[in-house]
Amino acid sequence: xxxxxxxxxxxxxxxxxxxxxxxxxxxxxxxxxxxxxxxxxxxxxxxxxxxxxxxxxxxxxxxxxxxxxxxxxxxxxxxxxxxxxxxxxxxxxxxxxxxxxxxxxxxxxxxxxxxxxxxxxxxxxxxxxxxxxxxxxxxxxxxxxxxxxxxxxxxxxxxxxxxxxxxxxxxxxxxxxxxxxxxxxxxxxxxxxxxxxxxxxxxxxxxxxxxxxxxxxxxxxxxxxxxxxxxxxxxxxxxxxxxxxxxxxxxxxxxxxxxxxxxxxxxxxxxxxxxxxxxxxxxxxxxxxxxxxxxxxxxxxxxxxxxxxxxxxxxxxxxxxxxxxxxxxxxxxxxxxxxxxxxxxxxxxxxxxxxxxxxxxxxxxxxxxxxxxxxxxxxxxxxxxxxxxxxxxxxxxxxxxxxxxxxxxxxxxxxxxxxxxxxxxxxxxxxxxxxxxxxxxxxxxxxxxxxxxxxxxxxxxxxxxx
Ligand SMILES: NC(=O)NCCC(=O)O
Ligand SMILES: [Zn+2]
Ligand SMILES: [Zn+2]
Numbered sequence: 001x002x003x004x005x006x007x008x009x010x011x012x013x014x015x016x017x018x019x020x021x022x023x024x025x026x027x028x029x030x031x032x033x034x035x036x037x038x039x040x041x042x043x044x045x046x047x048x049x050x051x052x053x054x055x056x057x058x059x060x061x062x063x064x065x066x067x068x069x070x071x072x073x074x075x076x077x078x079x080x081x082x083x084x085x086x087x088x089x090x091x092x093x094x095x096x097x098x099x100x101x102x103x104x105x106x107x108x109x110x111x112x113x114x115x116x117x118x119x120x121x122x123x124x125x126x127x128x129x130x131x132x133x134x135x136x137x138x139x140x141x142x143x144x145x146x147x148x149x150x151x152x153x154x155x156x157x158x159x160x161x162x163x164x165x166x167x168x169x170x171x172x173x174x175x176x177x178x179x180x181x182x183x184x185x186x187x188x189x190x191x192x193x194x195x196x197x198x199x200x201x202x203x204x205x206x207x208x209x210x211x212x213x214x215x216x217x218x219x220x221x222x223x224x225x226x227x228x229x230x231x232x233x234x235x236x237x238x239x240x241x242x243x244x245x246x247x248x249x250x251x252x253x254x255x256x257x258x259x260x261x262x263x264x265x266x267x268x269x270x271x272x273x274x275x276x277x278x279x280x281x282x283x284x285x286x287x288x289x290x291x292x293x294x295x296x297x298x299x300x301x302x303x304x305x306x307x308x309x310x311x312x313x314x315x316x317x318x319x320x321x322x323x324x325x326x327x328x329x330x331x332x333x334x335x336x337x338x339x340x341x342x343x344x345x346x347x348x349x350x351x352x353x354x355x356x357x358x359x360x361x362x363x364x365x366x367x368x369x370x371x372x373x374x375x376x377x378x379x380x381x382x383x384x385x386x387x388x389x390x391x392x393x394x395x396x397x398x399x400x401x402x403x404x405x406x407x408x409x410x411x412x413x414x415x416x417x418x419x420x421x422x423x424x425x426x427x428x429x430x431x432x433x434x435x436x437x438x439x440x441x442x443x444x445x446x447x448x449x450x451x452x453x454x455x456x457x458x459x460x461x462x463x464x465x466x
Contacts, residue, residue: 001025001026002024002025002026002027002048002439003023003024003025003043003046003047003048004023004024004047004048004049004050004396004436004439005021005022005023005024005040005043005044005047005048005049005050006021006022006024006049006050006052006057006398006400007021007035007040007049007050007051007052007053008021008035008051008052008053008054008055009021009022009052009053009054009055009056009057009400010055010056010057011032011056011057011058011390012056012057012058012366012367012369012370013058013059013367013370013374013375013389013390013391014367014368014370014371014374014375014376014388014389015367015375015389016367017366017367018032018034019034019035020032020033020034020035020040020057021033021034021035021037021040021043022057022390022398023040023043023047024396024398024436024439025439026439027395027396027438027439027440028392028393028394028395028396028438028439029390029391029392029393029394029395029396029398030392031043031392032390032391032392050400050434052400054402054404055400055401055402055403055433056366056399056400056401056402056403057390057398057399057400057401058092058370058374058390058398058399058401059370059374059375059387059388059389059390059394059397059398059399060092060093060094060095060125060374060387060397060398060399060435060436060437061088061091061092061093061094061095061351061352061373061374061399062093062094062095062097062373062374062377062378062383062387062388063088063093063095063096063097063319063320063322063348063351063377064096064097064130064268064317064319064377064380064381065097065099065244065245065268065270065319065320065321065322066084066088066096066097066098066099066319066320066321066322066323066348067098067099067321067322067323067344068080068081068084068085068096068098068118068119068322069081069118070099070101070323070344071101072323072325072342072343072344073333073334073340073341073342073343074333074340074342075325075330075333075342077323077324077325077342077344078324078325078326078330078417078418079322079324079346079348079416079417079418080118080122080417081098081118081119081122081123081127082122082123082124082452083415083416083417084096084322084348084416084417085122085123085124085125085127085455086124086415086448086450086452087348087349087414087415087416087417088124088125088348088349089124089125089435089437089442089443089448089450090349090414090415090432090443090448091348091349091350091351091352091353091432092352092353092399092401092432092435093125093348093349093351093352094125094126094387094397094399094435094436094437094442095125095126095127095128095378095383095387095397095458096123096125096126096127096128096348097127097128097129097130097154097377097381097460098115098119098127098128098129098130099129099130099131099132099156100112100114100115100116100129100130100131100132100152101114101115101132101134102131102132102133102134102135102140103134103135104134104135105135106135107139107140107143108131108133108140108143108144108147109143111131111132112129112131112147112152115129116129116457119457120457121452121453122452122453122455123452123453123454123455123456124437124442124450124451124452124454124455125397125437125442125450125454125455126387126395126397126437126438126455126456126457126458127455127456127457127458128151128152128381128383128457128458128459128460129152129457130152130154130155130156130187130381131144131147131152131154131155131156132155132156132157132158132165133155133156133157133167133175134158134164134165134166134167136167136171136172136174136175141174141175141178144175144178144179144182144184145178145181145182147184148182148183148184148462150459151382151458151459151460151461152459152460153183153184153185153381153382153460153461153462153463154184154185154186154187154242154381154460154463155175155179155184155185155186155187156186156187156188156189156244157171157172157175157186157187157188157189158188158189158193159172159188159189159190159191159192159193159226159229159230160189160191160192160193160196160226160294161189161193161294162193162194162197165189166193166194169229169233172186172188172230172233173233173236173237176233176234176236176237176239176241177237177238177239179237179239179240180237180238180239183462183463183466184462185240185241185242185380185381185462185463186234186239186240186241186242187242187243187244188226188227188230188241188242188243188244189244189245189294189295190223190226190227190229190230190243190244190246190251190295191218191222191223191226191294191295192222192223192225192226192229195222196217196218196219196222199217199219200217200339203216203217203338204337204338204339209336209337209338210286210288210338211281211282211283211286211288211289211291211292211334211338211341212278212281212282212288212338213338214281214292214294214296214338214339214341215278215281215296215297215298218294218295218296220248220249220250220251220298220302221250223246223247223248223250223251223295224248224250224251224253224254227243227246227251227254227255228254230243231254231255231258231263231265234263234265235263240264240265240266240463240465240466241263241264241265241266242265242266242267242268242380242463243255243265243266243267243268244268244319244321245268245269245270245273245293245294245295245321246267246268246269246273246295246306246309246315247269247270247273247295247296247297247298247302247306248295248298248302249298249301249302249304249305249306251267252267252305252306252308252309252314252315253305255267255309255314255315256309256312256314259313259314264465264466266316266317266380266465267309267314267315267316267317268315268316268317268318268319269306269309269310269315269317269318270318270319270320270321270347271318271320271347271350271351271354271355272291272293272297272321272345272347272422273295273297273298273302273303273306274303274306274307274318274354274358274363275303275354275423275426276291276297276422276423277297277298277299277300277302277303278296278297278298278299278300279300280297280422281296281297286331286332286335287327289327289331289332289334289335289338289341290327290331290345290420290422291345291422292331292334292338292341292342292343292344293321293323293343293344293345294343307358307363307364310363310364310368310372311363311364311368315372316372316376316380317372317376317377317380318351318355318372318373319351319377320347320348320350320351321344321345321347322344322345322346322347322348322416323343323344323345323346324344324345324346324416324417324418325342325344325418326418326419326420327419327420328419330342345422346414346416346418346420346421346422347422348416349414349415349416350409350414350421350422350423351373352373352399352401352432353407353409353428353430353431353432354423354428355369355372355373356369356401356403356428356429356430357428357429357430360429360430374387374388374389375388375389376388379463379464379465380463380464380465381460381463382460382461382462382463382464383458383460383461384464386458387458395438395439396436396438396439397436397437397438398435398436399432399433399434399435399436400432400433400434400435401430401431401432401433402430402431402432402433403429403430404429404430405429405430405431405433406427406428406429406431407427407428407430407431408425408426408427408428409421409423409424409425409426409427409428410424410425411424415448431446433445433446435450437450437454437455438456440454442454
């Protein structure tokens with residue numbers, strides 16, 4: 001039996017902060033006991049010891065929105081499952097849930113098989129899948145039931161990207177009705193893509209081709225309208241709803257109103273909307289392309305509403321929407337036409353640190369940091385308490401976090417396979433020091449000790465908030 005004791009740290013979970021040693025046995029958390037207690041002293045014989053004195057001992061991060069190798073705009077997201085999950089480990093994230101893609105005309109099964117082929121035996125940390133539904137028909141609807149049974153319990157749909165991932169309201173309603181019956185959770189990209197495409201065409205015709213126009217045509221009102229519509233469709237279907245990458249204050253207001261009415265409606269935002277803004281999209285010399293994602297970055301004034309939503313639980317999760325494209329040869333595809341810039345930002349390595357900085361900046365409490373980054377995403381997507389907490393029986397996915405270390409985020413030092421950092425030069429207090437994934441050390445004092453293929457596929461249960 002393998003035994004490790006993590007000594008001397010402050011264990012922070014979504015529920016508690018306790019000065020405790022943690023006993024790990026055979027990849028699971030076996031027990032917690034007060035520092036210096038007889039129980040903790042008794043664990044040490046024959047066990048490896050990790051000293052966490054002066055550090056936090058936190059659950060590994062759970063990032064429920066990543067896109068490794070996503071095909072988009074004629075290219076592919078630049079992180080593979082191998083490079084992306086290694087970067088996740090460096091950043092203290094020990095579980096990702098990525099989006100398998102059903103292409104138009106494909107069965108869900110084909111899309112899911114393709115994602116397993118990309119990910120299996122490649123990952124450094126554990127992984128699960130959502131399914132992107134882009135072709136809703138009788139066959140697909142039946143397939144949804146089987147997927148829920150086997151642990152793919154959430155389905156992303158798009159009100160944006162006509163001709164690619166887009167579904168009309170009828171298809172969305174049908175999928176929601178099916179989810180209402182089978183326990184699945186519909187995740188919505190809520191932007192009115194049909195209206196946005198009109199504005200894109202008009203902007204390009206008028207010669208407004210720079211990256212900043214990506215933000216201007218993807219209007220706040222069109223995010224709020226789509227969020228409202230998605231909520232009403234879910235109500236009609238009697239299904240829960242999870243709105244992804246919420247960026248606009250007005251969209252948060254729609255979620256808040258629905259939640260105040262007692263509806264099972266949930267929302268996620270991402271670090272880019274909390275820390276970046278349209279100022280970045282307006283950077284000269286095409287540098288703004290680095291910040292093109294959808295929903296788009298918003299004027300800085302929206303950030304206060306997102307932070308408030310996270311505090312008041314109108315938003316429940318912060319995930320990354322990690323979808324990296326290199327600046328030099330991929331974002332470049334949209335020079336002279338912002339609509340051809342591949343959409344997405346890198347971030348899987350940065351989330352835990354940025355949110356720790358948010359604790360220091362007074363936006364969140366320490367426990368809320370762990371709640372929105374670990375516990376609630378795990379609960380939302382049927383992984384709790386195996387993931388997202390440190391409790392007897394949980395997987396020993398544990399991070400020793402140094403809350404006082406200083407670091408500067410940079411492409412020169414990050415591990416994501418992308419040639420820029422969206423947070424270049426940002427100073428952060430706090431850094432991941434050591435990471436265990438199911439009890440195995442994958443990062444030891446800032447040295448990568450993990451391995452390709454350690455990460456296991458995790459079938460998931462249904463949403464645990466229903
Ligand atoms: N968000 C983004 O810009 N790219 C990834 C695809 C999506 O999540 O819509
Ligand atoms: Zn999306
Ligand atoms: Zn996404």
